[in-house]
Amino acid sequence: MKHNPYLPYEAEIIERVEECPGVFTLHLRFTDPEVQANYQFQPGQFNMVYLYGVGEVAISIVSDPQEEFLVGHTIRGVGRVTNGLAKLKTGDRLGIRGPYGRGWPLREAHGRDIVLMTGGLGCAPAVSVIHYVMRRREQFGHMVIMQGVKHEDDLIWREQYSQWSQMPDTQVLLAADVAGPAWPFIVGRVITLLDQAEFNHENSTVMMCGPEIMMRFTVENLLQRGIPENDIWLSMERNMQCAVGHCGHCQYGEKFICKDGPVFPYDELKEFFGTKGF
Amino acid sequence: MSQDIAYLPRLRFQELLDTLKDAGYRCVGPHVKDGTILFDTVDKVDSLPQGMTEEQGPGFYRIKSSSNERYFSWANGPQALKPFLFAAEEKLWSAGRDAENHIHFTPVAPEAEHIAIIGVRGCDLAALRLQDQHFMEGEYVDPYYAARRQGIFLVAVNCSHPADTCFCVSTGDGPNASEGYDLVLSELDDGFIVEYGSERGRFMHERLNMQGASAEQKEKADEELNSARNSQHRHLPPGNLRDVLFENLAHPRWGDVAERCLSCSNCTSVCPTCFCHSEAERPGLDGSNSEHIRQWDSCFTPGHSYIHGMTIRADTHLRYRQWLTHKLGSWHDQYGRSGCVGCGRCIAWCPAGIDIVEEVTAICSGKGMGNEA
Numbered sequence: 001m002k003h004n005p006y007l008p009y010e011a012e013i014i015e016r017v018e019e020c021p022g023v024f025t026l027h028l029r030f031t032d033p034e035v036q037a038n039y040q041f042q043p044g045q046f047n048m049v050y051l052y053g054v055g056e057v058a059i060s061i062v063s064d065p066q067e068e069f070l071v072g073h074t075i076r077g078v079g080r081v082t083n084g085l086a087k088l089k090t091g092d093r094l095g096i097r098g099p100y101g102r103g104w105p106l107r108e109a110h111g112r113d114i115v116l117m118t119g120g121l122g123c124a125p126a127v128s129v130i131h132y133v134m135r136r137r138e139q140f141g142h143m144v145i146m147q148g149v150k151h152e153d154d155l156i157w158r159e160q161y162s163q164w165s166q167m168p169d170t171q172v173l174l175a176a177d178v179a180g181p182a183w184p185f186i187v188g189r190v191i192t193l194l195d196q197a198e199f200n201h202e203n204s205t206v207m208m209c210g211p212e213i214m215m216r217f218t219v220e221n222l223l224q225r226g227i228p229e230n231d232i233w234l235s236m237e238r239n240m241q242c243a244v245g246h247c248g249h250c251q252y253g254e255k256f257i258c259k260d261g262p263v264f265p266y267d268e269l270k271e272f273f274g275t276k277g278f
Numbered sequence: 279m280s281q282d283i284a285y286l287p288r289l290r291f292q293e294l295l296d297t298l299k300d301a302g303y304r305c306v307g308p309h310v311k312d313g314t315i316l317f318d319t320v321d322k323v324d325s326l327p328q329g330m331t332e333e334q335g336p337g338f339y340r341i342k343s344s345s346n347e348r349y350f351s352w353a354n355g356p357q358a359l360k361p362f363l364f365a366a367e368e369k370l371w372s373a374g375r376d377a378e379n380h381i382h383f384t385p386v387a388p389e390a391e392h393i394a395i396i397g398v399r400g401c402d403l404a405a406l407r408l409q410d411q412h413f414m415e416g417e418y419v420d421p422y423y424a425a426r427r428q429g430i431f432l433v434a435v436n437c438s439h440p441a442d443t444c445f446c447v448s449t450g451d452g453p454n455a456s457e458g459y460d461l462v463l464s465e466l467d468d469g470f471i472v473e474y475g476s477e478r479g480r481f482m483h484e485r486l487n488m489q490g491a492s493a494e495q496k497e498k499a500d501e502e503l504n505s506a507r508n509s510q511h512r513h514l515p516p517g518n519l520r521d522v523l524f525e526n527l528a529h530p531r532w533g534d535v536a537e538r539c540l541s542c543s544n545c546t547s548v549c550p551t552c553f554c555h556s557e558a559e560r561p562g563l564d565g566s567n568s569e570h571i572r573q574w575d576s577c578f579t580p581g582h583s584y585i586h587g588m589t590i591r592a593d594t595h596l597r598y599r600q601w602l603t604h605k606l607g608s609w610h611d612q613y614g615r616s617g618c619v620g621c622g623r624c625i626a627w628c629p630a631g632i633d634i635v636e637e638v639t640a641i642c643s644g645k646g647m648g649n650e651a
Binding site for chain 2: 008009246
């Protein structure tokens with residue numbers, strides 16, 4: 001019999017990192033070595049993470065796809081499952097099934113500039129792209145990493161951003177809507193960073209993840225700059241319970257975000273993008 | 279050897295059930311229950327709704343005596359085949375936690391009971407085809423649905439008594455059963471014309487050892503189907519409504535229907551094609567185990583579109599719009615046809631008597647009210 005697509009595998013928390021208040025990263029390892037050995041994912045895909053006795057939640061994968069021994073999830077505690085996950089400690093067990101969905105178009109992006117535009121915890125599904133590109137630097141053009149947060153305290157991975165900014169051919173731009181005088185970056189919306197971003201408008205792949213309102217304005221801005229619709233990719237989020245296109249919650253027009261996405265080129269989304277109720 | 283188009287006198291009808299039982303099937307058929315007609319185990323034809331018919335209308339369903347002795351002179355009850363394949367609630371797996379706090383997952387082995395369902399209509403078969411596509415023909419196969427599907431033997435009945443709420447002619451799914459059955463019956467005053475639609479249907483057909491149906495009997499059955507066809511006065515607007523529906527997302531009718539809709543989910547429960555379900559956790563009281571279940575869900579609930587702190591469809595008008603634009607619109611993109619099979623159940627079982635045909639006709643007559651920002 002084929003594997004039951006609804007059944008999780010047990011995984012152990014190898015390390016827990018408190019990123020900022022309310023946001024934490026779990027580095028996990030499947031307890032069955034065979035499952036761990038066979039586990040492969042593409043940047044932009046997600047797992048269903050199961051908290052014992054509470055339920056499952058869809059979470060994007062932040063780890064490096066080349067990392068053989070650990071699977072990472074950066075999570076904000078906002079609901080029943082994620083608030084429970086926040087209380088787990090190193091050595092605790094949970095369930096994982098996945099990976100699911102279509103990831104970022106990395107093969108298509110070969111030889112092109114990479115533009116990452118993320119807001120809030122939208123940086124999580126994009127970080128595996130950064131790792132991917134860094135490992136294959138010669139295969140890609142210039143990389144622009146833009147991240148915006150509401151408050152300066154919400155910025156996670158500050159150290160990493162600083163390291164990435166030292167890398168060749170890489171531009172890192174950070175913004176916070178609200179920040180004190182010690183904030184060395186831009187104060188304002190993430191979209192304002194676009195004016196400083198250096199990339200070839202005719203040969204770039206833009207990857208975006210964040211609040212939909214942010215993505216809407218950013219798409220508009222990019223289109224005005226002449227970026228083609230199918231060079232703009234968005235990671236979408238909806239209620240997901242089965243992750244395999246059966247439960248119906250994540251439908252977006254005719255799309256099932258879980259299996260047709262969660263990453264889409266803008267031209268596949270534009271019919272309903274920004275329309276209330278979708 | 280039996281004729282392909284054979285005749286089974288009513289007095290021999292029990293033999294059909296007995297033949298199926300001998301072949302290892304549990305027979306399931308219509309029963310009068312709770313003031314309606316529901317499917318349940320049937321051993322004797324006596325328990326079928328002989329001499330019964332029903333009256334249906336928007337928000338209205340009553341069973342009553344018919345003026346004949348037929349078993350199938352009614353259209354449909356609230357159930358379709360859906361609950362037999364896609365269970366209203368079922369356990370998918372369980373998790374146990376041992377003394378070291380390790381978690382052990384145990385899948386529920388999908389049950390594969392052999393069931394013969396008697397009295398399936400054309401609309402039910404069309405809906406089954408759609409659920410097959412959804413649960414079994416995509417990238418991921420639902421093992422629970424697939425196991426049950428394998429064990430189902432379908433005895434269809436050509437529908438001679440559509441209800442007032444039926445509109446299967448306009449969806450192309452009835453009143454006759456055209457494909458997907460094992461056996462199909464056309465009921466006449468004193469018996470049934472019996473045909474087969476599959477190899478295993480042919481096997482049963484042969485075992486019944488019937489005479490061929492006469493030309494008059496076939497003609498009578500055709501006449502009845504024609505009259506059933508002509509009796510339907512509800513019709514969906516023709517063609518693929520996808521574009522016209524999505525061009526009318528701001529039509530005032532959505533607000534109008536939302537004033538009447540209770541967002542109660544009756545329509546999605548009785549709809550034979552609605553597939554939405556939620557997954558839920560049922561932890562044991564002592565903490566040593568937890569069951570992971572799924573149950574039917576509905577796009578009419580606030581939880582359906584909930585996502586970390588917000589509900590995408592907080593208002594009834596957005597939920598009704600989601601249901602209708604999916605059923606009659608985006609379903610075409612997903613499964614190559616509309617998700618409506620014209621059974622009319624959503625009309626009869628709506629406590630507010632909302633008529634999908636009336637609503638969609640009003641919306642599709644709009645000349646593109648544009649996308650709401």
